[in-house]
Structures are given as C-alpha cells and as structure tokens.
Amino acid sequence: MTSLLSAQESGIVLGSPLFAHINPRQLPQLLTQMQASRRRYNQGDWILNEGDPCQAFGLILSGTVQVLRDDFMGYRSIINNLESGDLFAESYSLAPGRRLTVSAMAAAGETGILFLQQDFFTDREQISRGGQDSAQVRANLTAILATKNLFLNRKLSYLSQRSTRQKLIAYLSDQARACGSRRFEIPFNRQELADFLCVERSALSHELARMQQAGLLQTRRSYFELAEQLPETDSPI
Template identity: 40%
Template sequence: MKRYNRLLLNSPLFSSLKEGELDHILGCLGAKDRKFSSNQMIIREAEQVDHVGVVLSGRVQIISDDALGNRSINFKLGPGELFGHVAATKMATVSPVSVMSEESSHILFLNFHNLVAPCGKACHFHSQVIENMMNVLAERNLMMNRKLSILSKRSIREKLLAYLAWQSHDTQSKEFTIPFNRDELADYLSVNRSALSRELSKMISEGYFSNERSYFRLNGKALA
C-alpha cells in the first residue's frame, strides 16, 4: 500500500495529512484493498454496506437502475476519488446506488463506522478526515444537483447544450473531452441512444459544435 501514499495524500479525503498520519489513520479505519476486473460489480444498489471506497487505480461508474431496468450513469470516479460516503454520513447500511468497475481497478476499503466517529485517541488528523469527507459530500451533492438541472430540460437538445455548457465551464475552454462515450452519454442524459445520435448529427450540421468520439469543440451557437 505504501506505493499509493502519494496518491492518497493528494486525494480529497486525506488532504492536509502528513505521511505518518496517513499510515496511522489507515490502521484506525481498518483499511483493506481489493482488485476488480473490468465491468465487475463492486457494490449493488440496495446492498448492505459497511465501508467506503477510495479508487487507487482504474475507473469506476456510479450507476442507478429504475424499476424497468433502465440504467443511468450518475458519474465516473478515478484514482483518489471516494464512493460510499453518502451511506457513511447517514450511518445507513444500504447503498442507494451501484458501483461498477469500468476497467481493471484497485480499490481501498475503509470501515465507515470508524471513519465517522473519532477514535478514543482523539487524533486531530482523524477530525481532519471527517471534515474532508463532509467537503467531498458537499461537492458530490453539487454534482447531483447539476445533473438534476440538466435532466429537467425538456428536449434532448436542451439537455445536451446544458451538459456541454457545464463541461466548458469546468474546463474553462470551448474544447474538451467528456468522460463518456456516446452510449454512456445517452445513459447520463436519460435519453434514447439512437435519438441522441440523430440530434448530435443535426447540431453538428447546424454549426453548434464539432465532435469526434468524446471530443467536443463548441462554436458560437452553442456558446450563445
């Protein structure tokens, strides 16, 4: 695990900790690691859970399925990012979402009961980790609110423009690469895949943007 110390120290959860403090807190949190193959389910929606996960390598998807089996990708997480903390902060035992590896991934699991309650030693850095987790939760809530705002748009075009506007805002550029392929983008926007492809083609021909796979370059009409 030592080889991941630099990654962990730069991660949102362990920000502001020193290496010696990190080693100590990982012991307090009962840290265990596990590797997953591509497209392997890590946590299933409504599954009993008692841990949070930190991505050490690879990439995972946070996904939701409706009653009809339609899947929606909420977002993707890469090295250093955290999942499972919503259940941890609520002291719940059931996951509200599924987590699946998008590629071969190495995950660090932490006991969330130990995470949210300072240990008997009252380590100041344990309190820092709890504060960090609250910050991660607040940021994740913003991401979900953003998605809800996008999904509230009526048409595929409006949803797509809203999503691309946020991507441009985040990257501070009119050129960017999104984290989704076309099928995944349709899942994220909760729209039909064929309908999305048709709308993308129309918008390209109308001069809104140029697009190649996951790369977009916005033009004046999209930025208006």
C-alpha cells in the same frame, strides 16, 4: 509507503481530497484506525450492488468506477464516472441502516479500491480520542460531501431540461466552463452519455448530428468543440 499500499498508491491516497493537509507520516496510523482494506477488480466486475448494506466506502486507487442504477425494466442510468483519488458510497456508509440504491462497477481496466470503515467517522469514542490529522480527514469528508451535493444539483438541472438538445447544451456548456476551453473531452462514450442524461442513445446520436449540421458543435467520439455561443437553457441552478 505502508504495508497495505505501494509507494504509488500511497501517493494517490495522499493526493486525494480526503487526505488533504495531513502529515504523510500519519497515513499508516490513520489507515489502521479506518480498518482499511484493499481489493482489485477487473473491468465489468461489480464492486457494490444495489440493495446491499454498506458499512464502508471506497477510495479509487486505479482504474475507473461507474456509479449507476438499473430500473425495473432494465434501463440503466449512470450517476457518475469516477477516477483515481475519488470516493464512492460514502453517503450510504455514513447513513445508519441505509441500503444501497445504486451499484458500483469497475468500468476500465484493472481497478484498485481502498475500503474505509464507517466507524472512524461515526463512532463517538474514536472521534473523541482522534488527533489533528483525524479531525482534518473528517473535515475533508464534509467538504467532499458538500461538493458532491452541488454536482448532483447540477445533474438535476441537466435532467430538468425539456429536450435532448437542451440537456446536451446544459451538460456540454458546463464541461467547457470546467475545462476553460470550447475544446474538451468528456469521460463518457455515446451510450454512457445517453445513460447519464437519461435519454435513448439513438435520440442522442440523432440530436448530436443535427447540432453539428446547425454549426453548434463538432464532435468525434468523446471529443467536443462548441460554437462560440450556444442557445440558453432553462437551468434553474
């Protein structure tokens, strides 16, 4: 436990991919070097706003964060749904002069965020005098960025599908593979799933009903059960 975090929060931080393989005793020193600060938000509060500069990124201690974008006409697209231990805005904080092109919102209950300053990862002097654990954290961040790039490639493959049904099949098939089962729950309600796949909610609900009638799946709220074999999609990845 550190003076900044409770024992439970320290466990979440140490269990996050960013702090994998470090000596737990070094956590307080690392957080000091990162100029870490903690904030709490209620459901619906904006954590980061599109257009703002970004000099720190967040590690979620509790609750859920949605990364999203609203276009000029007010249509919302959900980029990702994140939970405890996940990071957000790290790419923006590490890109000099870049302003946010997305927003981050506390999506469920009370959300705790640990903010970490960019200088730890970009300042040459800090990098040169860092020890083994500092180097490990920086290596972990590189792996996280690579993993997120792969996720965004997968999302592009969903959005490249020609129809709402094909988008659903591509996304739900990936979720089934990730869970290792044809029965699984997704982290979205109907509106959020429509926003994630960039389709109208009415069109999504209509297509899900048609897919149930065709015996392709069963669904109730966020629960899905897929048929043993689904039609192939045009996924390029």
